[in-house]
Amino acid sequence: MQLAPFSLGYRFYRGNLHGHSTLSDGARSPAEVVAAYKALGYDFTCLSDHLMQGLDIGAPGVPDSRSLCDERITTILSAELHCPGKKYDKRGLWHLVANGLPLDFPAPTADETGPELVRRAQAAGAYVSIAHPEWYGLTMDEALAVSHADAVEIYNHSCLIECDRAFGIAVADYLLNEGKRLHFNATDDSHMRLDDFGGGWVMVAAARNDPDLLVAALKAGHTYSSTGAEIHDLALDGDILRVRCSPAVSVAVAGPGEVSAVAMGPNLTYAEIDIARIRARQGYFRVTVIGNGGTRAWSNPYWFDQLA
Ligand SMILES: [Zn+2]
Ligand SMILES: [Zn+2]
Incomplete structure (x- = not known):
């Protein structure tokens, strides 16, 4: 029995689910970010800029990347959502990447919790990932608290090259052992101050390279993650x-x-x-x-x- 997503008969689209632009703390403009991924041959990318009310490095809202799409590359409306309550983060913030947000998604506030924020983003239609667990010392109790997320970011390329804290597979296995059902993804978390893009990505099986179909495929787990192998x-x-x-x-x-x-x-x-x-x-x-x-x-x- 052939397993999904290989059984679906769709082609795979390569994309980055986690990256930043000058709308928050990235080094390149939104247009330059999308152009950089297009030059690498990606089928889709996103501007998952930091988002929280009052955050000094925060974007004003969910970045509108729609005008940057063309016949070769599309984008998924995204943000890296933050709220207080996370140990071992310099600002004490949760980091939760949401792909497939509506543009009018209200920025998180300081009285929201991580588990609540996961639910609110999912209710708005997003595919939500537990970002870089190794990088910011996610505890097992914290992982359990947000285990209703869709996925664990098991590889984060900028966390590899900056500090050798790239992986989330141990946290993912812990949640799976606890009976939780989450998928995996690999991302860049690019800020483009360094050569931190094109190192980790997802391959998504979908009928077309369309943002809504890509998000539906991500939620269904019709993906695999890669740093180069296929x-x-x-x-x-x-x-x-x-x-x-x-x-x-x-x-x-x-x-x-x-x-x-x-x-x-x-x-x-x-x-x-x-x-x-x-x-x-x-x-x-x-x-x-x-x-x-x-x-x-x-x-x-x-x-x-x-x-x-
Ligand atoms: Zn950042
Ligand atoms: Zn982050």
Whole structure:
């Protein structure tokens, strides 16, 4: 049985879900940001500028990027939402990336909580991610408090190159072990003062490169995340997981707790992996392709009860 999103018959669109412009603390104008992603061959990007009432680096509202779209690149209306109550942040703020916001989404206020802000953004139609958990020391209690978000940002490229705090996979696995159901994404969090763009992205399977369809696909988990490696197909027949991918040194399947299964390359472009031990633990599995050059691709989690 071929697994979604590979079973859908759609092409994949490459995009950045987290980046900043001069509307908040980014170095380049909105037009320059979109042009930079267009030059890299991206299909979509966003201006997820910082948004909170009274924030010194905050944008005045949800950035309107619609006039920057053309036949090659589109944008998703987005913002990085903030409100107080987060430990280990220099301003004591939550960071929650929302993609697919309405332009009139009211900026968060100082009396809103992180969990409330996630709900308000989702109610307004957005796909909400727990941003850079490793970078700002998200505690497990905090992760549980916002586990109704849609996704965990498991890779943040600017957090890699600036301080080697890029990853969110440990927090994501913790939430999955707790029975929470979230998807994954990889992003740049580009500010373009450094060469911090084009390092982490999502591949979204959709019928067209249209913002509404992209957001619907993100919410449905019809994506995989990448720093360069590619997942071309996933299929599960009985306990045998069949993976097609770009040339890999390792194709690893992880499940609840410590359980895993692996196929080793190098130059692996097809693997058949027995995941019976993972299925026996119930819950979920997820696939990581580690490319020959060390780049990665991560599938979203798959839950056995949803595949049955
Ligand atoms: Zn910033
Ligand atoms: Zn942030």
